[in-house]
Amino acid sequence: MKLDDKITAKPHWDKSAEDVWNERFAALTEDDGNEVQTDSAEVRTISILGWTKRILSAAAVILVIFSATAYLYTKNIQAPTGQVLSAILPDGSEVRMSSTSEISYRPLLWMFAHDVKLSGEAYFSGHHVKGFSVKTNNGNIDVLGTSFNARTFDNRLEVACIDGRVKVITHQSSVVLTAGMQTATQDGQLKTGHFTDAESITGWTHGVFSFYDRSLADVIKDVERNYGVKIETSANIDTMRYTGRFTRDKSVENVLTIIGQPYGITFKITK
Amino acid sequence: MIDKNDFKALFDEYYESLRLYIYYKIAEKDAADDMAQDVFMTVWEKRKGIDQNNVKALLYKIAAGLVVDYYRKCDIKADFSQWVKMNGSEDTLSTNEQAEYNETMQRYAEALNSMPEGQREVFLMNREEELTYREIAERLDLSVKAVEKRMSAALKVLNDKKLTL
Numbered sequence: 001m002k003l004d005d006k007i008t009a010k011p012h013w014d015k016s017a018e019d020v021w022n023e024r025f026a027a028l029t030e031d032d033g034n035e036v037q038t039d040s041a042e043v044r045t046i047s048i049l050g051w052t053k054r055i056l057s058a059a060a061v062i063l064v065i066f067s068a069t070a071y072l073y074t075k076n077i078q079a080p081t082g083q084v085l086s087a088i089l090p091d092g093s094e095v096r097m098s099s100t101s102e103i104s105y106r107p108l109l110w111m112f113a114h115d116v117k118l119s120g121e122a123y124f125s126g127h128h129v130k131g132f133s134v135k136t137n138n139g140n141i142d143v144l145g146t147s148f149n150a151r152t153f154d155n156r157l158e159v160a161c162i163d164g165r166v167k168v169i170t171h172q173s174s175v176v177l178t179a180g181m182q183t184a185t186q187d188g189q190l191k192t193g194h195f196t197d198a199e200s201i202t203g204w205t206h207g208v209f210s211f212y213d214r215s216l217a218d219v220i221k222d223v224e225r226n227y228g229v230k231i232e233t234s235a236n237i238d239t240m241r242y243t244g245r246f247t248r249d250k251s252v253e254n255v256l257t258i259i260g261q262p263y264g265i266t267f268k269i270t271k
Numbered sequence: 272m273i274d275k276n277d278f279k280a281l282f283d284e285y286y287e288s289l290r291l292y293i294y295y296k297i298a299e300k301d302a303a304d305d306m307a308q309d310v311f312m313t314v315w316e317k318r319k320g321i322d323q324n325n326v327k328a329l330l331y332k333i334a335a336g337l338v339v340d341y342y343r344k345c346d347i348k349a350d351f352s353q354w355v356k357m358n359g360s361e362d363t364l365s366t367n368e369q370a371e372y373n374e375t376m377q378r379y380a381e382a383l384n385s386m387p388e389g390q391r392e393v394f395l396m397n398r399e400e401e402l403t404y405r406e407i408a409e410r411l412d413l414s415v416k417a418v419e420k421r422m423s424a425a426l427k428v429l430n431d432k433k434l435t436l
Contacts, residue, residue: 003375003429003435006358007376007379008358008399009354011300011303013290013304015304017286021283025278025279028315030274
């Protein structure tokens with residue numbers, strides 16, 4: 001049978017192409033084109049993508065806010081003048097701060113960074129988590145073992161290791177201390193040696209001030225800090241060394257008499 | 272990137288053919304017209320990222336995708352029996368001629384229904400719109416050889432229905 005030209009499968013459209021153009025496309029303008037919605041599957045895929053994007057960006061914003069909060073939220077602990085303050089750190093270890101000394105850390109970031117900032121003098125003891133680190137302006141101390149004392153007065157850092165091991169790091173050098181060793185920054189370098197009298201280092205934590213061949217000026221500064229006073233003296237004490245001990249329960253006048261008597265000098269409390 | 276003028280030119284050149292292409296696949300003229308409009312709307316919305324050089328094949332690709340979605344929603348077999356018609360007046364035909372035409376049209380519809388979609392669209396693009404094999408190949412992003420293959424397979428289906436061109 002001949003399938004001739006008369007026979008066709010072409011439909012007769014309700015609307016001419018021109019009508020379709022006029023009804024649906026003629027009014028499109030360059031700038032509103034993106035907002036025109038159709039029910040085609042292609043466009044739906046795009047809008048689903050748009051939602052995923054929105055959710056992702058919302059999550060990103062929340063994450064940024066949370067990180068910022070976690071970073072900015074720091075806990076500060078400062079010992080009152082004339083007192084030793086004991087605090088428990090998040091890892092359960094103990095820190096004792098001497099008069100006016102301050103530590104700070106970020107509780108929300110503790111699980112990521114076990115960093116404690118110190119200014120002043122503190123004695124750290126107990127079992128520390130791995131990665132526990134004490135930051136000071138003059139160097140850092142990575143804690144490898146347990147107990148140690150750290151002082152950061154007068155732009156110096158002095159660390160004494162009582163038990164276990166700690167690593168002291170400054171810009172120029174670093175040293176690992178084991179029990180019985182101490183180190184101090186001096187002209188940018190770390191001067192390391194052994195100490196014989198642990199009481200002279202940690203005595204302050206239980207109210208005993210013990211000094212072994214210490215510069216008298218340093219001793220007076222310790223008294224000033226621990227009693228919250230200012231002390232003046234007429235004599236030149238720069239070259240004098242002091243060895244001796246006293247307890248915190250004595251009055252500051254009494255203490256100054258004990259210190260000054262052997263040298264024959266007197267001190268005046270100005271504040 | 273295409274602008275409104277490019278878009279109008281594209282519409283004028285391909286709209287008619289595109290809605291026929293979809294119709295060849297699904298044998299539904301209203302749905303085909305709607306889908307063809309959706310194709311152009313998609314192209315308009317994505318106009319900033321469209322490369323003018325292969326936009327022709329893109330039209331047909333989007334259309335084919337919409338047809339897949341269409342079949343996902345309603346699983347009906349394309350039926351051309353209501354669409355096959357005679358051009359021109361039937362009055363001049365004798366009763367015999369009329370009967371013969373009816374028979375031919377019925378066989379033509381049956382042949383179209385039994386063809387796979389790929390064969391049918393190529394065959395109808397060629398027969399109804401007189402597009403060359405090269406033109407069909409470009410629109411469907413096929414080789415000319417592939418178009419020839421589909422054509423000869425389609426002609427074999429017609430032959431089985433004892434239809435000759």
